Amino acid sequence: MKNVVGFACVICGTMYPADFRGYVCPDHGAEGILDVRYDYERIGAGFTRETLAADRNRTMWRYRPLMPLATDAAVPPLTIGGTPLYDSKRLAAKLSIAKLWVKDEGRQPTASLKDRASAMAVMKAQERGAEVVTTASTGNAAAALAGISASVGLSSVIFVPSSAPEAKIAQLLAYGSRVALVNGTYTDAFELCMEAVEEYGWYNRNTGYNPFMTEGKKTATLEILEELEWEVPDAIFVSVGDGSIIGGVHKAVKDAFALGWIDRVPRIFGIQAEGSDYLVQAFEDGEDVLTKPAISAVTIADSISADLPRDRIKAMGAVTETGGAYLRVSDDEILAAIPTLARGSGVFAEPAGAAPYAGLVEAVDRGLIGADDRVVILATGSGLKDVASVLKAVAAAGTEPMHIEPNLESLKAALSNERATERNVGHDRPHR
Numbered sequence: 518m519k520n521v522v523g524f525a526c527v528i529c530g531t532m533y534p535a536d537f538r539g540y541v542c543p544d545h546g547a548e549g550i551l552d553v554r555y556d557y558e559r560i561g562a563g564f565t566r567e568t569l570a571a572d573r574n575r576t577m578w579r580y581r582p583l584m585p586l587a588t589d590a591a592v593p594p595l596t597i598g599g600t601p602l603y604d605s606k607r608l609a610a611k612l613s614i615a616k617l618w619v620k621d622e623g624r625q626p627t628a629s630l631k632d633r634a635s636a637m638a639v640m641k642a643q644e645r646g647a648e649v650v651t652t653a654s655t656g657n658a659a660a661a662l663a664g665i666s667a668s669v670g671l672s673s674v675i676f677v678p679s680s681a682p683e684a685k686i687a688q689l690l691a692y693g694s695r696v697a698l699v700n701g702t703y704t705d706a707f708e709l710c711m712e713a714v715e716e717y718g719w720y721n722r723n724t725g726y727n728p729f730m731t732e733g734k735k736t737a738t739l740e741i742l743e744e745l746e747w748e749v750p751d752a753i754f755v756s757v758g759d760g761s762i763i764g765g766v767h768k769a770v771k772d773a774f775a776l777g778w779i780d781r782v783p784r785i786f787g788i789q790a791e792g793s794d795y796l797v798q799a800f801e802d803g804e805d806v807l808t809k810p811a812i813s814a815v816t817i818a819d820s821i822s823a824d825l826p827r828d829r830i831k832a833m834g835a836v837t838e839t840g841g842a843y844l845r846v847s848d849d850e851i852l853a854a855i856p857t858l859a860r861g862s863g864v865f866a867e868p869a870g871a872a873p874y875a876g877l878v879e880a881v882d883r884g885l886i887g888a889d890d891r892v893v894i895l896a897t898g899s900g901l902k903d904v905a906s907v908l909k910a911v912a913a914a915g916t917e918p919m920h921i922e923p924n925l926e927s928l929k930a931a932l933s934n935e936r937a938t939e940r941n942v943g944h945d946r947p948h949r
Contacts (some may be wrong), residue, residue, distance in 0.1 A: 525552045547827075553585050598625075602741055603621065604617075608858070612878065617894070626664055627660045629870075632664070634730040650662060651714060652721075656820060662722055663689045702814070704811065704823075731764050738895075749781050753784075753785050756895075764832055770783065783839065783893075786844060788872045789845050796836075816851075842885060853875070853914065855900060866899065870896040
């Protein structure tokens, strides 16, 4: 890790050396999340926008000088990163804003952005000679860790709430992970996982505890900036549960600014479900997230359901330090965003992946985003992760299949009925 100068505690600022093997600041325990600090002068001497443009490797590993990895560390064989950024002109016009891009992280190997962090976790686990890697998750981080561990033959143990969507549990089992379905919340699964790490010595991938997860997740935003040719968007919208992804968005922006690759930072907007709005509450009320107690989270968007966001200090800083905001949206608005996003951009997102669009609608309605703004939304996971929720969403949008006999007359009758229904209800539904 020649480019790493050390680790800084987000609470007290204490610096630990680059060879520090702990996960958190010893003085603050689980709350003492560490931030990886880099020697930007050294990095910038040989790693520039020009050398990056010449690199034919389109995966997340093209940003390796900005990663806390040994020079000779082998990367997992799965193709991670390089996901598309779509210019969604119709959705931009619908919202009356200048530009809207959608970053589709559903195109990752296990269909979510969490592959970026889990790839980092697997590499760090191998670096430390671990035989087992573990995490607690509502589903996506678990699937990512299971898949990438399987790709290198590393054993994994996964803790997920038993309420996790069936498709996500199926992924875990298919990859051969040992899966513990916990009869409780994500917080219960997290705490049990932490106890198991203490008992068995497994490598701990947990979000908001392992400092390297931010460093994997930030590569999605580095890709966004590079794809836009370093012309910084005015705002980036991201859904927030534990807070690690939005922390990664912020870290990428800080890295690029420190290297002189960008000349300003975008406003970062964190979107939470109203049933899991810990950070929105803290933002609105000016509460200290270090001392604010947990809430009881309930939302259809399981990937962003968190009683107590584990990476909440970085998550709050991402918004407050960039002039953004935290916004809440209802489950109904999140569900409505799934077909709207799919039909307007072709990106099929799970509830958490569609939540940023719902949040953008809210921001436009409140005047936080204006007609001249250029906006990116981060669609973090595929709609195939939670088909049950998608079916609720399309039913609420009034979309249902035609049931017909295997003949042309039946098709004509069904099409005629469909056109009549469209005339009665109106073809252009509001975007909210």
